[in-house]
Amino acid sequence: MASSILNSACSCVDFRSWRKLRSRMLECGVSGKGRSAIFTNDIEIGKKLYLGMDFGTSGARYSLIDGEGIIHAEGKREYPLYMKEEKMDWIQSWKDTLFLLLDDVPVSLREVVASIAIDGTSATTIIIDSRSEEPLSRAFLYNESCPDALPLVKSIAPAKHTVCSGSSTLCKLVSWWNSYPSSKESAVLLHQADWLLWLLHGKLGVSDYNNALKVGYDPEMDSYPPWLLSQPYSHLLPSVQDPGTKIGYMKEDIRTQFGMFLTSFPSEMN
Numbered sequence: 001m002a003s004s005i006l007n008s009a010c011s012c013v014d015f016r017s018w019r020k021l022r023s024r025m026l027e028c029g030v031s032g033k034g035r036s037a038i039f040t041n042d043i044e045i046g047k048k049l050y051l052g053m054d055f056g057t058s059g060a061r062y063s064l065i066d067g068e069g070i071i072h073a074e075g076k077r078e079y080p081l082y083m084k085e086e087k088m089d090w091i092q093s094w095k096d097t098l099f100l101l102l103d104d105v106p107v108s109l110r111e112v113v114a115s116i117a118i119d120g121t122s123a124t125t126i127i128i129d130s131r132s133e134e135p136l137s138r139a140f141l142y143n144e145s146c147p148d149a150l151p152l153v154k155s156i157a158p159a160k161h162t163v164c165s166g167s168s169t170l171c172k173l174v175s176w177w178n179s180y181p182s183s184k185e186s187a188v189l190l191h192q193a194d195w196l197l198w199l200l201h202g203k204l205g206v207s208d209y210n211n212a213l214k215v216g217y218d219p220e221m222d223s224y225p226p227w228l229l230s231q232p233y234s235h236l237l238p239s240v241q242d243p244g245t246k247i248g249y250m251k252e253d254i255r256t257q258f259g260m261f262l263t264s265f266p267s268e269m270n
Contacts, residue, residue: 007073035116048114055094055099055120057142062101064109076102090139091126098196102258110259115201120192121185123214125172127236128195130186130204137176143167144176156227162213169215170228177233189215189236201248207238208245 082089121142145166
């Protein structure tokens with residue numbers, strides 16, 4: 001799993017808060033079919049809350065915590081089943097689930113949400129046309145193998161590198177690159193969490209190094225390695241930031257629709 005973060009205009013959540021949130025989501029998962037939720041209205045005036053979403057294999061959940069890691073609301077949604085050309089349309093299902101979870105956040109708590117972080121499966125891959133902002137193919141799931149691309153990936157990557165697996169993000173990218181018949185000039189690769197947050201902030205092509213490891217990013221170099229940048233598909237690679245880095249602000253229409261980030265917080269955070 002890997003995470004990305006979207007912050008409100010006036011506040012930044014540090015990575016410790018996200019780790020607390022992630023831990024609490026793992027410890028206190030909500031069970032049940034379709035939709036389930038619990039919440040409390042017990043919130044101090046001036047307190048900031050942090051919203052985390054975890055997109056798993058069969059559904060997604062959210063948890064809303066304060067700076068001490070106390071949960072103020074949480075809930076879960078199973079992915080709706082959408083079929084497209086006799087296959088599961090995961091992209092539409094994830095998108096709808098994202099906005100269903102936002103709508104599940106208690107109205108009384110939304111205005112004090114100070115930031116949003118999303119956790120997803122790091123090797124789940126979506127390739128987007130940056131011009132039309134539409135997917136150029138179906139989603140590649142985290143456990144999906146692309147054996148057709150593996151020999152080529154092994155020929156360019158160091159031996160035993162993390163990308164030398166048929167299910168790596170790089171193998172998925174190479175497989176798509178070799179099979180897609182149209183122009184690839186405006187294509188952008190996104191991981192699941194990158195794409196979900198892009199729907200909220202609108203800054204296309206931003207990832208973190210946890211997500212980007214399986215596409216070949218080198219965190220020690222803090223860059224993509226030369227053997228990867230020399231490939232013809234390197235322009236699809238997203239920019240990479242540290243996990244927990246502020247990416248941007250929620251789109252105004254979404255902020256208004258869901259009533260989030262309405263409270264003005266001081267810019268400093270203790």
